[in-house]
Amino acid sequence: MDALVRLLQLLVFLLTLPLHLMALLGFWEPLCKTYFPYLMAVLAVKSNRVMESKKRELFSQIKGLAGASGKVALLELGSGTSANFQFYPTGCKITCLDPNPHFEKFLTRSMAKNRHLEYERFVVAFGEYMSQLADGSMDVVVSALVLCSVQSPKSVLQEVRRVLSPVSRKGRIWAWSSNVASAAPVSRAPRMGYLLTRA
Numbered sequence: 446m447d448a449l450v451r452l453l454q455l456l457v458f459l460l461t462l463p464l465h466l467m468a469l470l471g472f473w474e475p476l477c478k479t480y481f482p483y484l485m486a487v488l489a490v491k492s493n494r495v496m497e498s499k500k501r502e503l504f505s506q507i508k509g510l511a512g513a514s515g516k517v518a519l520l521e522l523g524s525g526t527s528a529n530f531q532f533y534p535t536g537c538k539i540t541c542l543d544p545n546p547h548f549e550k551f552l553t554r555s556m557a558k559n560r561h562l563e564y565e566r567f568v569v570a571f572g573e574y575m576s577q578l579a580d581g582s583m584d585v586v587v588s589a590l591v592l593c594s595v596q597s598p599k600s601v602l603q604e605v606r607r608v609l610s611p612v613s614r615k616g617r618i619w620a621w622s623s624n625v626a627s628a629a630p631v632s633r634a635p636r637m638g639y640l641l642t643r644a
């Protein structure tokens with residue numbers, strides 16, 4: 446049995462050797478960063494088909510969260526191809542944040558399709574270090590399928606707390622992930638992972 450496991454391990458190693466070599470030479474990460482957005486664009490359409498009614502239900506709550514300006518300053522954290530834009534209500538002013546700059550052209554395309562939204566800017570940064578965003582500048586933060594891939598969910602949530610408006614204590618964090626249960630106050634959103642509300 447041991448020998449068989451070793452043989453299989455060797456086989457997997459040999460099959461993935463080109464990828465290891467590319468990673469060693471520094472080619473793998475830029476390649477992934479460039480092409481991952483194309484994959485996400487396809488997957489987002491499929492996942493929206495499945496999640497459509499739940500997303501509509503959840504994001505309809507955003508309407509009542511406008512700040513003093515009458516608009517909802519919304520941060521889409523780990524925005525990817527912006528799969529949620531179509532579900533946000535009119536009056537949202539969107540800031541997108543993602544460490545991968547190659548998503549920008551997908552965001553621009555999506556903004557052109559979703560004229561009911563106001564597009565503030567795209568920030569290239571990690572959720573753990575959102576220093577480009579001012580304290581208390583957001584009414585709502587949405588993070589979908591992101592916390593499972595960050596280095597430190599705790600730091601991300603601390604940053605989210607910092608950028609959320611202190612006036613808008615009703616501000617909420619919607620975060621769902623396939624495999625993350627957070628230590629933050631959590632109420633289960635049926636079939637969609639976790640709905641985190643600010644304490």
Ligand SMILES: C[S@@+](CC[C@H](N)C(=O)[O-])C[C@H]1O[C@@H](n2cnc3c(N)ncnc32)[C@H](O)[C@@H]1O
Pocket residue numbers: 485489522523524525526527528529542543544545548570571572573588589590591594595596
């Ligand atoms: C699975 S995609 C989800 C994209 C989008 N939120 C959606 O619902 O389709 C994960 C996204 O998180 C981004 N991401 C990865 N690590 C991150 C981090 N530390 N901070 C913020 N975003 C991150 C990735 O670049 C990618 O766009």
